[in-house]
Amino acid sequence: MKIAAQGLAIVFTVFLIWFGLSQLDYVSFFKVKQNGQDLETALGELIWDEIAKTEDVVLNDSLVKTLDKLINPLCEANGIERDSLKVHIIEKDEINAFALPNNHLVVYTGLIVDCKNQQALQGVLGHEIAHIENKHVMKKLSKEIGFSVLLSATTGGKAGEVLKEIFRTLSSSAYDRSLEKEADITSVDYMIAADIDPKPLADFMYQMALENQMPKEMYWIASHPESEARAQYILEYIKGKKLKSKATITEKEWQAFQKLAEQQ
Secondary structure (H helix, E strand, O other): OHHHHHHHHHHHHHHHHHHHHHOOOHHHHOOHHHHHHHHHHHHHHHHHHHHHHHOOEOOOHHHHHHHHHHHHHHHHHOOOOHHHOEEEEEOOOOOOEEEEOOOEEEEEHHHHHHOOOHHHHHHHHHHHHHHHHOOHHHHHHHHHOOHHHHHHHOOOOOHHHHHHHHHHHHHHOOOOHHHHHHHHHHHHHHHHHOOOOOHHHHHHHHHHHHOOOOOOOOHHHHOOOOHHHHHHHHHHHHOOOOOOOOOOOOHHHHHHHHHHHHHO
16 A cells, blocks of 8 residues: 555656646746847848948838738738838849848849739738748758857857858748748748738739749848749639739829839
8 A cells, every 4th residue: 555655656646747847937947039029130130230331221102001901901900010010122223122130121223124014013021021021031040050150140250251141041042942932932922911812912923933044132032942833832822812913102102112113
């Protein structure tokens, strides 16, 4: 009886330990989430400060306000706090847009000029916003560069070299295929919720695929492989859905927006 009682006591003790551990919030206990957020904030500001020093940041009021007009319906219809996004326009012929840590979204004037219509641009913007909202940016950097290396960028030493590597990674290479697809589909959902036709996003993908020799300036295209396949699964996803096509700005405003971007 004594041995049986000891056995039951051991089992009960093990159960209590297991139950206690199962209730523990490891993220809060070890402050992993907080540390990760602090790192993301520091990285985002460091990278953007470096970009602002070396690139031509567009501050033209008309360009900035029109881009905001195109982004706002995506945010409003999908419960995204617009003020949480730090949107920047860079004067550059490269066809590119990319997300940085801490909710920075960078758009090159080359992308604005290249898009055939406002819906295509909104689809690309939605794709990058999805990377931000789904926390893909830090996942990509942690996987490809490493948490400890990222941390070193905020603590001195070889910070400049690390920041250059981070910028290169985010601006000119694709995410994992699963994350790219998630961002594509999330962007389509954003557009549908905002009554914006998502088909032009698929058209933009096909436009990429049809380029036999893509110029090196077309970074958003070159860094997002299998464009035709992506266009196909976007079209498959929206098949049978009731789509509305409400232009955010007039055609005249769109053309003026592109012309102004080209003149920068």
